[in-house]
Amino acid sequence: MQWFLANDKRFLFHIEMNNKVVGYCGGFVPQKIGDGSASGMFQFAFNEAVKGIMKKPWLIFNEEVRRMYPFLWRNIKRKIFRNANATTVVNTHTVSTFAPHTGLVVIGVHTDYRGKGILNELMQYFDEKAKQYQCSFAKLSVKQNNTRAINAYKKFDWQIVEELGNTYVMQKNYSVNA
Ligand SMILES: CC(C)(COP(=O)(O)OP(=O)(O)OC[C@H]1O[C@@H](n2cnc3c(N)ncnc32)[C@H](O)[C@@H]1OP(=O)(O)O)[C@@H](O)C(=O)NCCC(=O)NCCS
Incomplete structure (x- = not known):
């Protein structure tokens, strides 16, 4: 919230x-390509998410969470490198149609x-x-x-x-x- x-x-x-x-x-x-609500919320609540996983580590293997591994990994990298090295893969045709x-x-x-x-x-x-x-x-x-x-x-x-x-x-x- x-x-x-x-x-x-x-x-x-x-x-x-x-x-x-x-x-x-x-x-x-959204302000630019890749500015999604899910990534935004994850970045925003990163510390809370880490605390949650530390309290209930078995959740890492939960099926829903497993499906989100690529998304989570992308956002963990973004958080660690503070966007410096983070890259967002986008289709060039999407860039031109962003409005x-x-x-x-x-x-x-x-x-x-x-x-x-x-x-x-x-x-x-x-x-x-x-x-x-x-x-x-x-x-x-x-x-x-x-x-x-x-x-x-x-x-x-x-x-x-x-x-x-x-x-x-x-x-x-x-x-x-x-
Ligand atoms: C989605 C949601 C916000 C819609 O609000 P609502 O008050 O239920 O919507 P309405 O009843 O006005 O409209 C739903 C329409 O779907 C249809 N409908 C009603 N019951 C249905 C059912 N069981 N299955 C499929 N369609 C149904 C009808 O066409 C209905 O319109 P009408 O009866 O006025 O012609 C509400 O159902 C909800 O909170 N769902 C759970 C949360 C959710 O799924 N959010 C969206 C995430 S993307």
Whole structure:
């Protein structure tokens, strides 16, 4: 959560009903290629992650963690060398198409409140933020088996634009002057 609040290119908001959080959403505006939310959060919370692993070292062999080894190793190197020698492998065609956009990083509605319009309010406020940042489009990734989320995004004009492993990248375009 602190990562979201650490600079003004990131944001996190929530909706309360009867003093209870019933929905939340967070995003950011990447500043360059490779400026991803997962890497950013990992770098930001590096010390906490190390402490966590020291307390529960067996987690290193957890299947989910094992799948993240390449990502973790890349970020550990970045952290140790403080970006001096860290390289990011990027496709040259991606560099030329990089454009300012807002990334939707997290969104959730409390189980008791799903299908009751909370998502509508979250999406509306997210769109406002994206426009405030003068972004002409927004992006998110969603697991391909998360049908409910995919259907929900489609209702709000998000479209699948790319398939990466077991996730879809979805995009929503804005008219910046609107
Ligand atoms: C994704 C999430 C934020 C959507 O909010 P929601 O209130 O559930 O969304 P809605 O019910 O308004 O819309 C979901 C749409 O999916 C469809 N849907 C409903 N239940 C579904 C189900 N069980 N399976 C597949 N599709 C479903 C419907 O088309 C529905 O729209 P409609 O009924 O209004 O036509 C919420 O389900 C959630 O918090 N999920 C867990 C966290 C999560 O997956 N976040 C996204 C990570 S990328």
